[in-house]
Amino acid sequence: MRRRGMILILSSPSGAGKTTLTRMLLQDKALDLTLSISVTTRPRRSSEVDGVHYHFIGRRQFDLMKSAGDLLESAEVHGACYGTPREPVMKVLAEGRDMLFDIDWQGAEQVREALGEDVVSVFILPPSMKELRARLDRRAEDSAATIEKRLANARREIERWRQYDYVVINDDLQRAYAEVTAIVAAERARGARSAEGVEAFVAELLAG
Amino acid sequence: MRRRGMILILSSPSGAGKTTLTRMLLQDKALDLTLSISVTTRPRRSSEVDGVHYHFIGRRQFDLMKSAGDLLESAEVHGACYGTPREPVMKVLAEGRDMLFDIDWQGAEQVREALGEDVVSVFILPPSMKELRARLDRRAEDSAATIEKRLANARREIERWRQYDYVVINDDLQRAYAEVTAIVAAERARGARSAEGVEAFVAELLAG
Numbered sequence: 001m002r003r004r005g006m007i008l009i010l011s012s013p014s015g016a017g018k019t020t021l022t023r024m025l026l027q028d029k030a031l032d033l034t035l036s037i038s039v040t041t042r043p044r045r046s047s048e049v050d051g052v053h054y055h056f057i058g059r060r061q062f063d064l065m066k067s068a069g070d071l072l073e074s075a076e077v078h079g080a081c082y083g084t085p086r087e088p089v090m091k092v093l094a095e096g097r098d099m100l101f102d103i104d105w106q107g108a109e110q111v112r113e114a115l116g117e118d119v120v121s122v123f124i125l126p127p128s129m130k131e132l133r134a135r136l137d138r139r140a141e142d143s144a145a146t147i148e149k150r151l152a153n154a155r156r157e158i159e160r161w162r163q164y165d166y167v168v169i170n171d172d173l174q175r176a177y178a179e180v181t182a183i184v185a186a187e188r189a190r191g192a193r194s195a196e197g198v199e200a201f202v203a204e205l206l207a208g
Numbered sequence: 209m210r211r212r213g214m215i216l217i218l219s220s221p222s223g224a225g226k227t228t229l230t231r232m233l234l235q236d237k238a239l240d241l242t243l244s245i246s247v248t249t250r251p252r253r254s255s256e257v258d259g260v261h262y263h264f265i266g267r268r269q270f271d272l273m274k275s276a277g278d279l280l281e282s283a284e285v286h287g288a289c290y291g292t293p294r295e296p297v298m299k300v301l302a303e304g305r306d307m308l309f310d311i312d313w314q315g316a317e318q319v320r321e322a323l324g325e326d327v328v329s330v331f332i333l334p335p336s337m338k339e340l341r342a343r344l345d346r347r348a349e350d351s352a353a354t355i356e357k358r359l360a361n362a363r364r365e366i367e368r369w370r371q372y373d374y375v376v377i378n379d380d381l382q383r384a385y386a387e388v389t390a391i392v393a394a395e396r397a398r399g400a401r402s403a404e405g406v407e408a409f410v411a412e413l414l415a416g
Contacts, residue, residue, distance in 0.1 A: 001377070123399070125409070129416045155414055167399040167406050169209070179397050186394035189387050191331070191375040198375050201333070206363055208337045 001201060003194035005093035006187060007115060008033065009101045009108045009164075010180070012124035013154030015135040017170040021124065022102050024177050031184060033100040034092050039065065042080030045141060055085075073103065073110035078149065082107070093118065098184070105160040120187045122180060123164035127171035129154075209409060211402035213301035214395060215323060216241065217309040217316045217372075218388070220332035221362030223343040225378040229332065230310050232385050239392060241308040242300050247273065250288030253349060263293075281311065281318035286357065290315070301326065306392070313368040328395045330388060331372035335379035337362075 012018040025033050039055045041062050050056050057065075062081045065071050074083035084107065092099050101111065112119045126132040132154060136147045161167055166183050170176040191198060220226040233241050247263045249270050258264050265273075270289050273279050282291035292315065300307050309319065320327045334340040340362060344355045369375050374391050378384040399406060 122397075125406075125413070129413055158410055158413060161399060161406060161410060162403075164399050166394065166397045167402065168397055169409070179393060182390040182393035183397060185387060185390035186374065189330075189374045189376055189391060191369060191372055194375065195370075198333075198369060201377070202366055202369060205333070205337055205366060 001194055001197035003096055003188065003197050004118060005095065005097050005099065006193060007089070007093070007099050007101055007111060007119045008184060008187075009103060009111060009119060009121040010124060011102075011104055011108050011121065011157070011160075011164065012170075013126065013132065013157040014150045015132045015139065015154070016124045016126040017135075017173060017176065018102060018124050020173065021170070021177060021180055022100060025100060025180065025184075028181075031181065033098050033184070034088075035100045035102070036084055036089055038082050038084050038103070039071075040080060040082045042078070042082075047141065054082075072114055073107040075104065075106040075110075077104060077106075078146075078153070084111070098188075105157055105163060109163065117192065120166075120183065121164040122166045122168055122183060123161045124176065125158065125161065125167060125169045126154075127169060209402055209405035211304055211396065211405050212326060213303065213305050213307065214401060215297070215301070215307045215309055215319060215327045216392060216395075217311060217319060217327060217329040218332060219312055219316050219329065219365070219368075219372065220378075221334065221340065221365040222358045223340045223347070223362070224332045224334040225343075225381060225384065226310060226332050228381065229378070229385060229388055230308060233308060233388065233392075236389075239389065241306050241392075242296075243308045243310070244292055244297055246290050246292050246311070247279075248288060248290045250286070250290075255349065280322055281315040283312065283314040283318075285312060285314075286354075286361070292319070306396075313365055313371060317371065325400065328374075328391065329372040330374045330376055330391060331369045332384065333366065333369065333375060333377045334362075335377060 010018050010022060025031060026035055037055055039057050039062060041057060041059045044050060044056050062083065066074055066083065070086055071083040072086045072089055074081065089099050108121050133151060136150055168176050168179045218226050218230060233239060234243055245263055247265050247270060249265060249267050252258060252264050270291065274282055278294055279291035280294045280297055297307050316329050341359060344358055376384050376387045
């Protein structure tokens, strides 16, 4: 049925499982979710590929995009700039398909302001701070100082859970994933989201 | 996690599959849904059991319950009175558990007015009027005149779909069931619904 596309925002502090959940959502082709690739001015990590994880750009290009209104949201975190290019998002939504956003609470707030009722936001919580620290340690990508900074930032992020439509505790990855896919399925069945399609369907139904 | 109980309302015109979906939801014990048993003044059908399908009561008892404020909602349909006793519902909600309501749009509206944000409503649509008529014919419980009355009523009910949070088209029972269970799982993950529990969880998380 014809329906409006939606933006599914997944936010969580680093290490709470957002990246893994995002990968699982994208691997399930039946879900037909398109990942929004952010631009960032931060250095590429050795595990990252330009155009896949981020578009890595310079500060000047970032500022140009921002001032031209080409970014749906932008933020500065840990001293680096991040932003979401507007055009690819609007294209997917216009097709009645859904976009997946892996952004933090600052970005989520801006996207919600820009696109209102087409936005569905999910906050992923870690089961404990101890587990969060263990996950960051296991990732072995960051220095001890960076991990401390990420943990301090995690605490500030976690306090933002009230801004989100849904809260999922990632104590078990499969259970958390099932909860996120249930949210996608439910939101697609929202009457308001598919009003145009249901309207047409009901008109045909009552005519038949 | 501690959360507020919710009321899941399933509505549909007769024959669209609401009764079957209700049975499937109740058979899945892991879902832990409690069915609200309505009172009614209409005669019991040969396939029905008192206290299971309805509490069959007389008109005088119905009027007494209604005037005492013991009914959460009540309506007159096809010349018979229906109502939902308030007390068992409030008891289940207070336990943080969920109640399933199999009622029509008139009842849904009253329950929504009484219990607001704790109400989640789902409208089940038949795939076509032809299929709806076929299902009513197959049921072979009603006279031809009653079936015509039900079909006319179905058209009026279907026009009410906009009042519902979710719309599910029952063109395939398993798919429709999966959609309803996704709605239950998603609504249980709503931040606002489990605010008290998340609040406590986050407080413990940040203290740890």
